Amino acid sequence: MLEKLPIVALSDTVAQKLLAEIADGAFKRGSKLPTEAVLAQEFGVSRTVIREAISRLKNEGVVEPRQGSGIYISVHGAIRPLRIDYAEATEGGSIFQLLALRRAIEAEAASEAATHRTDAQMLEIDSALTKIDDAVAEGRDGVAEDVGFHHSIAVVAGNPYFIKTLTFLNQYFEAGVIVTRHNEAMSERFSRQVREEHMAIAATIRSGDPMAARTAVQTHLYNAARRLAEAGIR
Numbered sequence: 581m582l583e584k585l586p587i588v589a590l591s592d593t594v595a596q597k598l599l600a601e602i603a604d605g606a607f608k609r610g611s612k613l614p615t616e617a618v619l620a621q622e623f624g625v626s627r628t629v630i631r632e633a634i635s636r637l638k639n640e641g642v643v644e645p646r647q648g649s650g651i652y653i654s655v656h657g658a659i660r661p662l663r664i665d666y667a668e669a670t671e672g673g674s675i676f677q678l679l680a681l682r683r684a685i686e687a688e689a690a691s692e693a694a695t696h697r698t699d700a701q702m703l704e705i706d707s708a709l710t711k712i713d714d715a716v717a718e719g720r721d722g723v724a725e726d727v728g729f730h731h732s733i734a735v736v737a738g739n740p741y742f743i744k745t746l747t748f749l750n751q752y753f754e755a756g757v758i759v760t761r762h763n764e765a766m767s768e769r770f771s772r773q774v775r776e777e778h779m780a781i782a783a784t785i786r787s788g789d790p791m792a793a794r795t796a797v798q799t800h801l802y803n804a805a806r807r808l809a810e811a812g813i814r
Contacts, residue, residue: 591632594623598633599642602653613643613651639748679805685745686730687797692737694785694793701736702786708732709782713775729778733785733797770807777803 598619601607613619613634616627623630634651637643643651697705708729715722727750734742777800784792 590625591629591636594625594629594633595636597623598637602642607653609653610655611653612649613653615650675808676805679801681749682730683798683801685742685749686733686801687794689734689737689739689742689746690781690785690793690797691790692739692742693733694788694790696738697736697785697788705729705732705736705782705785709778712778716771733781736785773803773807774800 607613614622616630616634619630620627634643638645638651641654644654645651693701693705708725708731711725712722712729715725731743731746731750734746777796781793781796781800784796
């Protein structure tokens with residue numbers, strides 16, 4: 581049986597093992613996967629873990645559901661999917677690398693959002709921002725809300741490839757956000773800075789200034805890295 585790990589890390593481990601079996605030919609392209617119950621017994625994990633692992637492989641295009649029939653190996657499996665090791669994503673060095681990746685993608689998304697946003701879309705961004713404050717006020721970590729705020733900006737940008745890329749990457753970004761938000765929650769000064777930076781991002785998008793929006797996101801994520809470094813995370 582796999583050693584006890586957080587469910588997200590455990591499901592990623594199972595997903596990687598399934599991917600390896602597919603690559604080794606244990607499951608042929610176009611063939612049907614065993615049921616959740618069979619896979620759960622094979623890997624020694626719960627059906628919930630299997631379900632999450634299969635969901636990851638769906639997002640990566642490795643498997644595809646067929647209504648009323650089951651889950652099948654994609655016939656397009658020759659295209660090797662991008663994978664990021666979840667356990668590595670929570671390590672110090674990887675967190676900084678993920679922040680750099682976020683800067684590259686999210687700064688451009690914010691720029692596009694500032695150019696294209698409508699009043700109704702701006703309300704969606706403002707609502708996502710408010711949800712972070714609500715989560716913190718309720719004593720929650722606000723990780724999902726933080727990721728949701730940045731994702732709402734990508735949606736407003738109107739580029740489907742921003743959305744697809746971030747939908748895949750968000751499961752790994754959350755690992756880094758967990759660390760950064762926990763770190764920021766330890767300091768009132770850090771918490772205040774993060775809130776001000778989020779508000780600045782929203783304000784620049786509202787103003788319709790693409791360069792300012794790009795800079796605001798870059799500043800926020802550079803500062804996130806700086807706050808981690810100040811806290812001794814390397």
